[in-house]
Amino acid sequence: MKISIKLFALYREAVGQRELTWTVAEGTTVADLWQALRDAYPDLPNVAPTAAINAEYVSPTAVLRDGDEVAFLPPVSGG
Amino acid sequence: MFKIVEEPISMEELIRAVEDPGAGAIVTFLGVVRDNNLGRKVHYLEYDAYPEMAVPAMERIAEEIRRRWDVIHIAIIHRVGRLEIGEASVGIAVSAAHRAEAFAACHYAIDRLKETVPIWKKEVWEGGEYWIEGTAVGPEVVSRRLT
Numbered sequence: 001m002k003i004s005i006k007l008f009a010l011y012r013e014a015v016g017q018r019e020l021t022w023t024v025a026e027g028t029t030v031a032d033l034w035q036a037l038r039d040a041y042p043d044l045p046n047v048a049p050t051a052a053i054n055a056e057y058v059s060p061t062a063v064l065r066d067g068d069e070v071a072f073l074p075p076v077s078g079g
Numbered sequence: 080m081f082k083i084v085e086e087p088i089s090m091e092e093l094i095r096a097v098e099d100p101g102a103g104a105i106v107t108f109l110g111v112v113r114d115n116n117l118g119r120k121v122h123y124l125e126y127d128a129y130p131e132m133a134v135p136a137m138e139r140i141a142e143e144i145r146r147r148w149d150v151i152h153i154a155i156i157h158r159v160g161r162l163e164i165g166e167a168s169v170g171i172a173v174s175a176a177h178r179a180e181a182f183a184a185c186h187y188a189i190d191r192l193k194e195t196v197p198i199w200k201k202e203v204w205e206g207g208e209y210w211i212e213g214t215a216v217g218p219e220v221v222s223r224r225l226t
Contacts, residue, residue: 078198
């Protein structure tokens with residue numbers, strides 16, 4: 001199934017892109033996806049980042065569904 | 080009015096958004112880019128945001144404010160992209176019947192924005208740069224209110 005991944009700030013720079021489209025297996029969790037991303041992009045930090053699916057915060061154990069937009073959010077620093 | 084913009088923040092627009100015949104006070108806040116941080120001379124800042132979550136997070140701050148203070152209108156604008164020294168990165172305006180509520184609500188809005196809204200800043204100085212890491216945001220931070 002296909003999902004899109006949104007990356008911001010240092011995560012975006014580590015990957016070199018703001019958005020990726022990936023194909024993942026059924027049952028893939030947010031934590032699985034982050035691990036796979038880190039394997040593909042070793043510059044990503046070894047942390048468990050805050051994640052959101054379709055603009056709602058989710059836990060790392062959340063299971064992805066086809067068409068989801070997954071966002072990984074570094075600690076915020078606006079203002 | 081709650082939005083993320085790429086162009087300079089207009090104070091007039093912020094004030095217009097909160098004007099009201101019942102308002103006895105309009106308090107505004109501008110966050111501006113400072114030329115130094117932690118002893119370093121800052122060249123410029125770069126901001127990134129996730130607008131699809133940042134705007135709802137601003138609306139949530141406004142709801143929190145309305146539960147605590149009797150205010151009339153709230154407006155928040157945050158700018159993204161490269162910002163030079165002296166430029167405004169964030170603007171907030173609050174109108175209320177009386178000044179005490181407007182001051183308190185405006186102060187709360189900027190404090191909460193810094194800890195709950197998915198926006199990031201990178202500091203660029205002579206010979207280096209760094210994405211500043213503040214609060215690890217999530218449901219527990221968002222649901223916790225400042226006292």
